[in-house]
Amino acid sequence: MKKSASAHWSGGIKDGQGTxxxxxxxxxxxxxxxxxxxxxGPGTNPxxxxxxxxxxxxxxxxxxxxxxxxxxxxSIDTKAVVxxxxxxxxxxxxxxxxxxxARVPGADAATFDRIAQATKQGCPVSKVLKAEITLDARLLS
Numbered sequence: 001m002k003k004s005a006s007a008h009w010s011g012g013i014k015d016g017q018g019t020x021x022x023x024x025x026x027x028x029x030x031x032x033x034x035x036x037x038x039x040x041g042p043g044t045n046p047x048x049x050x051x052x053x054x055x056x057x058x059x060x061x062x063x064x065x066x067x068x069x070x071x072x073x074x075s076i077d078t079k080a081v082v083x084x085x086x087x088x089x090x091x092x093x094x095x096x097x098x099x100x101x102a103r104v105p106g107a108d109a110a111t112f113d114r115i116a117q118a119t120k121q122g123c124p125v126s127k128v129l130k131a132e133i134t135l136d137a138r139l140l141s
Contacts, residue, residue: 007032020044047093050129051080057125058098065115065122066104075140076102083131098135112139 005027009018019029027044035041055078062076083095098120104112116137120126126133 020049047082047084050093050125051082051096054082054096054098054123054125054129055080058100058119058123061123062100062102062116062119065119066102066107069111069115071104071107071111071115074103074105076100093129093131095132095134096129098133098137100135100137101140102137103140107139109139113137 004023005020007018007020008029010016014034016033018032020032021028021030031043032045033041033043036043037045037047058080059076059078062078063073066073078098078100081097081099082093083097084091085094087094100116102112107115116135120133120135
């Protein structure tokens with residue numbers, strides 16, 4: 001399976017503008033630029049999109065791992081906070097922090113924590129990122 005996305009950029013780094021699109025059309029020429037990435041300007045940015053991908057991947061992987069343990073979540077909500085830091089002349093994504101809250105009937109805290117940690121390691125997006133990835137997972141009753 002291969003999925004694709006594309007980006008277009010015109011102009012300089014601070015005064016330029018770009019758009020990001022996905023193969024599915026969910027994003028179609030979504031604007032991004034210096035202000036949306038490094039300031040509080042409108043539009044999206046690569047870090048936000050990585051966060052969305054990681055949160056979505058983690059939630060789906062958690063559902064799979066819970067199912068493998070004979071459990072089914074009624075809800076899994078995951079947030080990813082991506083940290084971008086200055087690194088010499090450039091920037092580096094240094095960390096991703098995942099926060100997950102799930103309602104899983106029949107799950108005990110120890111089983112949930114074991115599955116949550118295994119999911120953090122096994123999620124395909126986690127595997128592709130070299131940044132430190134941390135997780136807070138909470139079982140809701």
